[in-house]
Amino acid sequence: MTKSLIMDMFVTATTWTSTTKFSFRFSFIFILSFVFLKNNGAFPLLQYINKPFVLWMQKLTPWFSEHILHYRYDYNIFTNGSGDTSYDWISLFILFLVALGGAILWTLLDKKSENYNRCYYWLTVIVRYYIALMLINYGAIKLVHAQMPPPGLTRLMQPLGEFSPMGLAWTFLGFSKGYNIFMGIVEILSVLLLFRRTAVLGALITLATSVNIMTINYFYDVPVKLVSTALFLLSLFLLLPYIKTLYGLFFEEKYVRLPLIRRPAFNAVWKRKSVLFFKIAFLGIFAFQQFSSLLTVQKQISLYFKKSPLYGIYQIDRSDGPQTTLPKDWHTIIFEYGESATIRDQYYQPVREQFQLDTSNSTVTLNRYVFDYKVAENGDVNLSRELNGKTEEIRFIKRDPATFELKKRGFNWIQEYPYNR
Structure with a gap:
């Protein structure tokens, strides 16, 4: 595309060149179809209007992938947390072909504009x-x-x-x-x-x-x-x-x-007022949607990221004699959210472990064993369990996250030397 064409493209000139008109026809079809199908939460309520078309694309794209492109990757994984699935890229290619074909047909049918x-x-x-x-x-x-x-x-x-x-x-x-x-x-x-x-x-x-x-x-x-x-x-x-x-x-x-x-130009007063009313109403709906969405996000954060009562990083202390209830190679355990803990073994490899916590009875089920637990004043957690006539005790020594370099290093106006750790 030449510089002169870019300068002249889509301006409010009386007469457009053939190239400009074709470029606009293609852009018009491609952009509108992309916005309509890839709304991504932009236009309020559009997800309800475009749903039948999205479902139709979810049928067309796999068929096109298999029979036309002979595509070998999984084209049935629709848009999820990833917007770059095979389905997304192939559907984009389909929109490109639709826009190109539509622009050609539009050009053949419209000779006067x-x-x-x-x-x-x-x-x-x-x-x-x-x-x-x-x-x-x-x-x-x-x-x-x-x-x-x-x-x-x-x-x-x-x-x-x-x-x-x-x-x-x-x-x-x-x-x-x-x-x-x-x-x-x-x-x-x-x-x-x-x-x-x-x-x-x-x-x-x-x-x-x-x-x-x-x-x-x-x-x-x-x-x-x-x-x-x-x-x-x-x-x-x-x-x-x-x-x-x-x-x-x-x-x-x-x-x-x-x-x-x-x-x-809108000659009729009612048309001008209708456009203004529609804009205000549209933005009002969007603002309301934003406010309610943020409230929903805050509720989800408080629900799904609710801190465990044992929230913390603990080193497993094995100084009180042999322990058979927990694997010997467990070194560190992290209680953060929900009922899933992260364990680091002696080689610092991560292991995910489910646990159950009963705060009313002060018991925790870990590695299929039920322990009584008590939280000390310094934050350490002491576990105990009767096993084979003996009481097995385990201590989780709590580490303060504020001691991490990433946490304790704050903002500094004056630095005599770079602090790059």
Whole structure:
């Protein structure tokens, strides 16, 4: 695509070139179909409208994978925590083919239209809202430090070599609440896209934001590469008409004026008021959905991340004689959430172990044995059990997480030397 074409593409000119019209037809079909099927929580209530189409795609994509592409990987794993499944990429390819075929058919059927200014305007509205609402979603959840939580006890005891690239990125980003709030504020600034007068500034912000998200996803193997790339390309799409102007501003030291996207004229007063009412109502529904969603997230966090009454990191003390109830190679045990403990053996290999805690009777079932337990004033846990006429006692020596270098090293204005441990 030449520079001159990019400069002229999708502007409000009276007559468009054939190449510009075909490019727009393809973009129009592809973007709308992508937004409709890959809503990702952006537009409120859309998940109820597009559900039949999503179910239809879940039938078409496997058939297309098997009979047309002869694809060998598992194409029946639909979008889950990963947005980069085989199904996602193949469905994206199907949307590309549909858009290409639709653009060709549209070109053959429409020989008279000189431009698509009105369609372009409404397409930019959908794109602006799609980017803004999705990033506001992500930004809001970062403000409450819920997307990337701070490292818990299990993470603190996990050697660096056991981290996956995504786990490393999530731990790094989640460590700082302040940085999460900063990321959340930057993403929420995409609200500027909701207004025509600030749309260019908003697109510049979301372009930079989406580049950062996209590169983290690529280089740390976070499976949201498809959607983050889409956010970047859609932000770039919004800036296409302004590239020449922005180039002059940043590289040629020119005084420039950013043209405002011309909204289609509404002659009737009721039409103008209806559009305004719809916008206010739409944003109101979105705001309500955001508020209720954050409340739900907070409830889920308190429910699923409820700390165990024995919450802590403990070293298993074996100084009180032989112990037969617990494996000899158990070295450290971590009680964090729920009724699943993480054990580190003498070789520091991780083992997951289920346990049951009865706080009313002060008993804990661990390794299929029922122990009486007592929590000492210093936080240590003493276990005891009658076995073969003898009382076997085990002591869990508690470690204070605040002693970890990652926890005790705070912010410092003055540093005479680098503190890199």
